[in-house]
Amino acid sequence: MTKYAVVVVDDEGPSLRRVVKMINEHPMLELMGTSMSMKGAIQTVNEIKPDILLIDIQLKDGDAFGVIKGIKGHFFGSIIFITAYDHFALKAFDVGVMDYLLKPFNAERFNKALTKATSMDEERYHQILDSYNPSRFTEPDILIVPEGVKKYFLKRDTIQYICSEGYYANFIMEGEKKVLRISLKKLEKVLPDNFIRINKSTILNYHNIKELVNNISLTKIIMKDGNEFHVSDGYKEAFEKACDHFMR
Structure with missing residues (x-):
């Protein structure tokens, strides 16, 4: 709820x-x-x-x-x-x-x-959340993120990655950072396909990955800003499928 x-x-x-x-x-x-x-x-x-x-x-x-x-x-x-x-x-x-x-x-x-x-009540909130499916956007460059009774309009391509911290999600964008109170689970419903969840606390924009290092023990991702992330075992299969999709 x-x-x-x-x-x-x-x-x-x-x-x-x-x-x-x-x-x-x-x-x-x-x-x-x-x-x-x-x-x-x-x-x-x-x-x-x-x-x-x-x-x-x-x-x-x-x-x-x-x-x-x-x-x-x-x-x-x-x-x-x-x-x-x-x-x-x-x-x-x-x-x-x-x-x-x-x-x-x-x-x-x-x-x-x-x-x-x-x-709004709970049912209405989810109706609104569903209406923000990116496939329904007339403006593909804009991402609408609901936060309680508010809505934020973000330039999609400027978002590099999103990291959760307690009740909040930190949007790391080009030149700025925005902190919103929304779970990664809810964000997955409104984010387009190029945003891939790699572990419990991180969602990456595939277009901002600079380097991918695969070995037996781990998968390491290096972003364009130099920050590094690891893909957890529970998300590895989904991550690999997403990468295959974008590499076709």
């Missing part, structure tokens, strides 16, 4: 624990981090890049609007304000906040806000 990454910011311990409990009980949410300060919230959100940010408006060292300013250009998910005061509502929606939870709120109101933030 697809889960949406959530970060919660609240400087009141009991309130924070209550929201965390609601997230943990929600089948489509995954708690990725918490913070009790504006400074900590900015750092946490910029590092994790969650799908959803639940944040109390008034914090001891600032407010939610300061957090929004600090994460601008790094966070592109949905924001839900949680607060005991309603006089910030108009300003909240002015900065693009998805919903406004007034304390104390119950689980039903919480789930309604999260439904609005995700804007």
Whole structure:
């Protein structure tokens, strides 16, 4: 089941624990981090890049609007304000906040806000994911990668390889690196045939392989940027078939 990454910011311990409990009980949410300060919230959100940010408006060292300013250009998910005061509502929606939870709120109101933030259920997510099959593209040079409620448009040929790291996939491209929260298993569904998985944590762009070294014990791949990778036994047969296909 697809889960949406959530970060919660609240400087009141009991309130924070209550929201965390609601997230943990929600089948489509995954708690990725918490913070009790504006400074900590900015750092946490910029590092994790969650799908959803639940944040109390008034914090001891600032407010939610300061957090929004600090994460601008790094966070592109949905924001839900949680607060005991309603006089910030108009300003909240002015900065693009998805919903406004007034304390104390119950689980039903919480789930309604999260439904609005995700804007899709599990079935719809997979329908959208399937629609991004590269064979259906009218623009073959562009690869659309879904990440929770967001979509990224990447130039396919600039991607050299993709390495997983925990919950994230590191896209190593010509001149830059992009980190997205998506599994390699899901990526295999949207990547074209020239992207070949060689082990549990690595997918390579065949067109960026510089050298292939085969011997009895291992298969070593040297990429155009000089980085080296090994093909694990479980992926060796599929890798060899893919190479045969491109060498015809």
